[in-house]
Amino acid sequence: MDKEILQAEHLGVRYGRKGSAALDDLSFALSRGMALGIAGESGSGKTTALRCLAGFQKPSSGRVILQGVDITGGGWKAMKALGYPVQMIRQDTYSSLDPLSSVISLIEEPLLIKGKERKEARMEALGMMERTGLSTALASRHPMELSAGERQRAVIARALMPHPAVLLADEMTASLDASTASGIISLMRSLKDEGTSLVVVSHDLSLLERIADRLMxxxxGKTLEEGRTDEILQHPAHPYTEALIAALPGNGGRMLLRTDRMPERSQSCPLLPRCMEARAECRKRRPVLSEVSPGHSAACFASESES
Ligand code: SF4
Known part of the structure; x- marks a missing residue:
């Protein structure tokens, strides 16, 4: 098995002493060329997880191990010491790119920060524009003059310049039309084939199906199900996953969850207020992740009794 590049060990994030957990006991290991998809609605903790993995946010508990080094909450200092092996692609391409800089300046900047000569950095930046499907004719334009798809490619090109071992992507196709999104997905798949490891977060399971080897x-903030992407999509073991799959276009849009969002109780299943399969024990204790088939786990009493 490939050596693990990035590990999350029991990550927890809690705001305030009595606040509910934004992230609760998140754990996974990512090897070279592997893509992990993290799915969930807004407020599920996906972006908080990415911020912890990038070292920008110090978790309340747990550790982030990158290339064997503990970088928990280390921020830019930790990344610099390791040569910037992790880069993040944010959802908001406007705020990711300085509006006053030209596209080529933005793309070459990570190499200049690393101390490379400008001429060499520029050559590499032009090559990266071609690699990411961005016409070099756009080099002197400013971000506001680009289309949404071109801006996303510019963000990806900039992120790839330091040759990161790991790319973290947050809803990277959310503002793109279907054909532009397809081009970005193809690019991410080819990066993966070349050995880049990916963590892709999205509410869109159909996007993750096309990229991710494994799914959480x-x-x-809680992990309800994890396993191989194809296994989870074909045999979901948790009612929440079933509801996400049912909501995909073409699946009929069956409503499998209640819409009311009553506050959860600390000792009961977090999905209890919305779950149509709830039973008495779901009120009394909180289900933990347990294996339903080899390498596939779910946190639900209903799936426990079926496995
Ligand atoms: S543990 Fe109970 S409430 Fe929670 S998802 Fe399973 S059946 Fe529903």
Whole structure:
């Protein structure tokens, strides 16, 4: 098995002493060329997880191990010491790119920060524009003059310049039309084939199906299901995952969850207020992740009794 590049060990994030957990006991290991998809609604903890993995946010508990080094909450200092092996692609391409800089300046900047000569950095930046499907004719334009798809490619090109071992992507196709999104997905797949490891977060399971080898389903910071992507999509073991799959276009849009969002109780299943399969024990204790088939786990009493 490939050596693990990035590990999350029992990550927890809690705001305030009595606040509910934004992230609760998130754990995974990512090897070279592997793509992990993290799915869930807004508020599920996906972006908080990415911020912890990038070292920008110090978790309340747990550790982030990158290339064997503990970088928990280390921020830019930790990344610099390791040569910037992790880069993040944010959802908001406007705020990711300085509006006053030209596209080529933005793309070459990570190499200049690393101390490379400008001429060499520029050559590499032009090559990266071609590699990411961005016409070099756009080099002197400013971000506001680009289309949404071109801006996303510019963000990806900039992120790839330091040759990161790991790319973290947050809803990277959310603002793109279907054909532009397809081009970005193809690019991410080819990066993966070349050995880049990916963590891709999205509410869109159909996007993750096309990229991710493994999938984690988050709800209110908790992992409800994890396993191989094809296994989870074909044999979901958690009612919440079933509801996400049913909501995909073409699946009929069956409503499998209640819409009311009553506050959860600390000792009961987090999905209890919305779950149509709830039973008495779901009120009394909180289900933990347990294996339903080899390499596939779910946190639900209903799936426990079926496995
Ligand atoms: S543990 Fe109970 S409430 Fe929670 S998802 Fe399973 S059946 Fe529903």
């Amino acid at each position: 389903i988050l709800y209110r």
